[in-house]
Amino acid sequence: MTKKVTKAVIAAAGFGTRFLPQTKAMPKEMLPIIDKPVIQYVVEDLVEAGIKDIIIVTGYSKRSIEDHFDTPNEDLLNNLKAGGKAKLHYIHEMKEIANLANFAYVRQKGPYGTGTPIANAAHLIGDEPFIYTFADDLIVSKPNPFKQIIDLYYKYDAVILPCISISEAKDYDRYGVIAGNEVQRGLIRINQIIEKPGKENAPSNLASVVGYLFTPNVFNYIDKAINNIPENHEFYATDYILEPMIRDGLSVYGYEIQNSQRYDTGNVVDYLKTVFDFALDREDIGDELRDYFKRKLII
Numbered sequence: 001m002t003k004k005v006t007k008a009v010i011a012a013a014g015f016g017t018r019f020l021p022q023t024k025a026m027p028k029e030m031l032p033i034i035d036k037p038v039i040q041y042v043v044e045d046l047v048e049a050g051i052k053d054i055i056i057v058t059g060y061s062k063r064s065i066e067d068h069f070d071t072p073n074e075d076l077l078n079n080l081k082a083g084g085k086a087k088l089h090y091i092h093e094m095k096e097i098a099n100l101a102n103f104a105y106v107r108q109k110g111p112y113g114t115g116t117p118i119a120n121a122a123h124l125i126g127d128e129p130f131i132y133t134f135a136d137d138l139i140v141s142k143p144n145p146f147k148q149i150i151d152l153y154y155k156y157d158a159v160i161l162p163c164i165s166i167s168e169a170k171d172y173d174r175y176g177v178i179a180g181n182e183v184q185r186g187l188i189r190i191n192q193i194i195e196k197p198g199k200e201n202a203p204s205n206l207a208s209v210v211g212y213l214f215t216p217n218v219f220n221y222i223d224k225a226i227n228n229i230p231e232n233h234e235f236y237a238t239d240y241i242l243e244p245m246i247r248d249g250l251s252v253y254g255y256e257i258q259n260s261q262r263y264d265t266g267n268v269v270d271y272l273k274t275v276f277d278f279a280l281d282r283e284d285i286g287d288e289l290r291d292y293f294k295r296k297l298i299i
Contacts, residue, residue, distance in 0.1 A: 002157050005150045005213065006052040007124075008131040010042060011117040013059030013108035018267050027062045029135035031271065033278050034285075037068060038265050039135040040097070046131060047100050049146035054101045055124050056135075057117035059108050066105055071098045110226075113235035118214070119222050126216075129153060132237075133211030138274070139164070141260035148257055149213045152187065158251035159242075160213040161190070163206045164262050171207060172199040176238050178254040179203030186256040190246060193254075195238045206254055209262060212237065221245060 016028025023031075029039040043054060058065060072080075072094040080087045080094075104124055110116040118132055131146055139145040139162065149160040163178060173196050180190040192203050218241060225240035246252050263274040280286045 002154055003128055004050070005129045005131065005153060006050065007128055008046045008051045008054050008133065008146075009117055009121045009125070010039065010054060010056045010133055010135050011114065012039065012056050012062060012065060012135040013117065014136075015060075016266075019271075025061060027058075027065055028266070029062075030064055030068065031265065033265070033275055034282065038138070039065060040068070041138055042133060042135055043069070043100055045138075045144040045146055046133070048144055049131075049150055051131060051146070052101055053104070053124075055104045055106060055121045057106050057108050057120050066103075069098060069100070069103050071095065111229055111233065111235040114237040115222060115225060115235040115240050118218065118237070118241075119226060119235075122219050122222065125219075129213065129215050131211060131213055136264070136266040137210050138263040138265065139210050139257055139260050140263065141257050145210055145257045145260065146213075149255055152253065152255055153213050156251065156253060157215070158253055159215055159218070159245065161208045161242075161252070161254045162210045162212075163188075163254045163256050164209050164260065165205050165256060166207045167205065169199045172197060172202050175207035175209060177202045177204060178206050178208055180254065183253070186258060188254045190242075190252045190254050193238055193242055193246070195236065206256060208238075208254060210257075212242075217250070218245075 012027065012029045014028060016023035019028055019031065030037040033041065046054060056065060072091070076094070077091060080090050106120050106124070108116060108120055110119060141148065145162045149162050152160050161178065166172065166175065176193050176195045177197050178188060178190045179192040180188040183189050188206065193208065194201070194203060197203070221241045221244050225235065229235050229240070242252060263270065263277070265271040265274050279289050
């Protein structure tokens with residue numbers, strides 16, 4: 001019987017150097033999209049998709065992530081209470097954040113690369129399928145991307161990679177690009193995945209983004225990889241986990257997320273675009289901002 005997907009790992013150990021000096025003391029995952037940090041949007045999508053336990057793999061200067069998903073301290077609560085009825089709703093909202101899921105935190109140890117956070121969280125996952133995702137990568141869709149790939153997992157009992165269609169040359173130098181045989185609309189059984197191939201060498205226009213839904217047998221490949229990674233070599237999930245799985249004939253699927261808009265908040269321009277779009281969609285501030293931008297853009 002296919003096990004339910006109730007656990008997720010979020011990689012959140014990066015330094016966010018593109019946002020220095022802001023990220024010298026504040027994690028890039030805590031950069032605000034209006035009034036919520038980026039990582040909270042990821043967590044909310046995971047919870048909406050049925051995830052109960054979230055393991056956040058962190059690093060240096062990431063304590064504020066733990067504080068954010070903790071219960072509000074007494075000083076904050078007293079301040080909000082003193083603000084009267086106008087601020088009471090914040091108390092409920094702050095407590096809701098702490099109760100979104102069961103949170104666990106692990107400090108990242110090991111070689112640089114996307115495979116290391118999975119290895120660090122292995123002891124908390126056990127023999128279960130899980131979502132592995134990143135704290136600065138968002139796809140807005142209905143249903144949300146995690147719900148879409150979890151539904152497919154229940155049908156195929158296999159590794160599922162959320163994907164998007166790409167067309168710009170720069171994107172072929174940023175993502176892993178997949179190829180294979182279509183088994184249903186938008187779903188590809190992968191026989192090839194090339195990391196950052198460039199447009200001329202890309203096997204398709206489907207790029208793997210946001211993360212992965214892994215089956216428990218991923219840990220067999222992690223154990224093998226850790227013992228075979230050359231010193232000072234990067235431990236990437238594509239090279240050391242997915243490609244060996246595909247070579248061994250295991251089912252690995254890529255799914256083009258439906259009805260979606262992807263946002264990469266890991267660089268300054270795309271982060272600002274994200275804030276811009278999310279703000280315009282807000283009922284309380286969207287119209288006022290739209291008028292402001294129209295005035296500013298008149299030449």
